[in-house]
Amino acid sequence: MDFFGLDIGSYSIKAVQLRKIQDKYQLVALGSAPSTSKGLASEAESDLTALAENIKKLHQEARVTTKNVISALPEDQVFTRVITLPKLSEEELTSALKWETEQYVPIPLSEVTLAHQVIGETTQDTRQKTEVLLVAAPNRLIDKLLKVLKTAGLNPVSLETEILAMSRSLVAPDSEATLLVDLGARATDIAIVEKGQVVFTRSISTAGEALTRAVAGALGLEAGQAEEYKKAYGVDPGKLEGKVSQAIEPILEVIVKEMEQAIQFYQQEKEKTVKRIVLTGGTAILPEVITLLAKKLTFETQIGDPFSRVVEDSLLAKMPKNDLPFYAVAVGLAMKEI
Secondary structure, three states, X not given: OOOEEEEEOOXXXXXXXXXXXXXXXXXXXXXXXXXXXXXXXXXXHHHXXXXXXXXXXXXXXXXXXXXXXXXXXXXXXXXXXXXXXXXXXXXXXXXXXXXXXXHHOXXXXXXXXXXXXXEEEEEEOOEEEEEEEEEEXXXXXXXXXXXXXXXXXXXXXXXXXXXXXHHHHHOOOXXXXXXXXXXXXXXXXXXXXXXXXXXXXXXXOOXXXXXXXXXXXXXXXXXXXXXXXXXXXXXXXXXXXXXXXXXXXXXXXXXXXXXXXXXXXXXXHHOOOOOEEEEEOHHHHOOOHHHHHHHHHOOXXXXXXXXXXXXXXXXXXXXOHHHHHHHHHHHHHHOOOO
């Protein structure tokens, strides 16, 4: 089946269509368009209709050849957790997962859709255990996304979380343990990926918009101007007397602590070590951010390239290098095996 990946982000919408050729991918279509002011966070019918119109226009302008689409549920609006259970039958597992969901999902089970993926089996204290990636998505969010896609004239064939899509495009299937961090606008999503499997995941609200507010407050700027200063100067201490850097660093420190805790958790639980850190998202490409994070965390740190397994072509050649990370979710969706 031909399909394309569609990422409906906070500020922009990205579409990617790929064709698999052995262990590589050929780019069929690629494009981006502005999102609406609230995107999928809006409950207003007019906003969702406008969002659908933007998607429909992007589908046409990017010259996507199919209406079959796989899209992503925003990570900060779903509940994702890796849990360890005794080895159970499928029926027992389903029952246990419902009980586990009730423990940490703050809305009634009747209002969410559950999905799970068995990651693998381990032995703890001579007992066999099953590790499971559990996702609980609010039905309201799913219904809203499906309605937007159908209003845009598309045929939804699958939905998954952003972090699963990014892990597919940014971390090689045979890769050793990698800390994957999406420094987005409204949320920072953290995952540990080992041999193609997400074995830890967490989402926090400290992200790019918090950095912009910090710059605005410290320098007395309007939000739009603060955003431009943030993009221009990042955490470069040599720019603007280090004022932007001084405003941003305390916010980044919160994110660094979350990354450290994820690494420590993995080391304690698995008795293994994270080998490298892969960053993506708009905040990751701010001046000197990657240098700062690498220094604080003392791990090999790099910006992820979602097109590393895509055959180079004229479409990619024209794209500015700093734009590549923004397609991580859309590329991962387009790589999904169905």
